[in-house]
Amino acid sequence: MLQFWLAGGSESTTSADLAREREAQGWDGQMFMDSQSLSADPWVLMGAWAMVTERIQLCTSTTNPLTRHPAVTAACAASVQSVSGGRAALGIGRGDSALAYLGHAPARPAVFEQSLRDLQALLGGGEVNFAEHATTAAGANSSASLSLGHRPEAARLKWLPDDLPKVPLDVAATGPKVIAMSAPLAERVTFSVGAIPERLDWAMGIAREARGAAGLGDDGISYGAQVIVVCHPDLDAVLPAATSFVAPLARFQVIQGAAAGPLAADDAANFAAIRRGYDMNRHSEAISAEKLGGETLTPEFVRRFAIVGSPEHCIERLLALHDQGLERLVIVGPGFHPEADSRGPGLFVSEVMPAVRAELARRGR
Structure with missing residues (x-):
């Protein structure tokens, strides 16, 4: 489930x-x-x-x-x-x-x-x-410098x-190196590549290849994703809120360079705007037009990276993510910060979650 x-x-x-x-x-x-x-x-x-x-x-x-x-x-x-x-x-x-x-x-x-x-x-x-993994704290000498008959060695x-x-260890993973190193080691991997199907397929492919190289299958691991969901009947009213949510999460993919993985036509330009403009001083601000320092994201990119729209639209896209092999979704949006008005968070809890669960139960999942 x-x-x-x-x-x-x-x-x-x-x-x-x-x-x-x-x-x-x-x-x-x-x-x-x-x-x-x-x-x-x-x-x-x-x-x-x-x-x-x-x-x-x-x-x-x-x-x-x-x-x-x-x-x-x-x-x-x-x-x-x-x-x-x-x-x-x-x-x-x-x-x-x-x-x-x-x-x-x-x-x-x-x-x-x-x-x-x-x-x-x-x-x-x-x-x-201690000898195999040096973890000496900055500003402190090794305990070997103490006058002790015996001391902890590990x-x-x-x-x-x-x-x-x-x-269970749950690794937040975005780039190919972290995905590949974490998949054979952790019980859970949570991808931070948005709700873009092609990018999620790419990320899961890297994880499965790494586990295969280690002689492991999908048993013993759970794949999840951090996904922005802004559920509201008025798409135009909540698009600014969705954009504010997208910038911090999408930034993980360009924090140290160009985004890896498959990109649609305007993805590269939007990722570049985030890389140029993101203001970490405003990182904790919920809805801030200044987060991107004057840069903008296209509505098309926001709607691809996030799930934005009516309950029916949200239900359809969430079911599609499950069909890709995801078992956990970390939802950014409802109740995380207020959206355009009070209806959005309530819709997700009252309509979207129950409908997705009911459909999966009907399918025997």
Whole structure:
């Protein structure tokens, strides 16, 4: 069955009422932004939600390998897994605003790949040897410099309960290198290439090829996608809101160069506009015409990259994404920030999600 997760935005706090409301609306999962300058700590928020909900799953969206040591990240995820009764997931990427607001670019691919291996070892109850994986904190000497008879030689979560289900690793992936390195290592891969069918086919093809090269099939992995959905009967009224949502997500594809993968006629020009104009200082602003610094996106590109329109249109495109092989959709849009008026978020929850689930149930999926 297709899962619907709600994307996490900039949050300063949370409430028990909000957590219960999202669960009652039927969301399968809630994502929590990890960006220390733009949002409250995700692990604290996830723990708070875990204590007042029973079913909804909880995941970071996304953490990174640099602002916390992998052992600290693994301990946070396992802690939420414990208090939630097994509803936690660890969403991780190379890093975006959390690093940009510290003056850094995303983690290098080799560092990111090693962090995935280290996290899987730690979450599985194993250890990460200090000698094999140098993780000395900046500003601190090695513990070998201390006068000790014996000292730890590896990082390990010694407190991890034997009966605690392993926290699944969910990698946010956009480019071919990260897709290929993460698919054989993680339990979940969530693509950030928009709702463009050709680009999703391309991304899943890379993932499956990488798993095949490692002697793995599709068993043991779940493919998902981060998708913008603005459901509203008046397309023209919500196109500016949809454009504001598209720019931050599409930017991942050009953050360090030209977009890889298949491109339609005007895709390259729109990606170039995002690369030239995106203002990270406005990253957390919901609806801001200044996000692109005077650059513009064509309506055609916005409607391809995002799902924008009536409930019937949204239902049709979401079903098509499931038919491509996606099992999870992280939805940016309803309830994430207000759209043109109050009807949009309600339509997605009251009409779109139930209709998609009913159709998949009718098909026996």
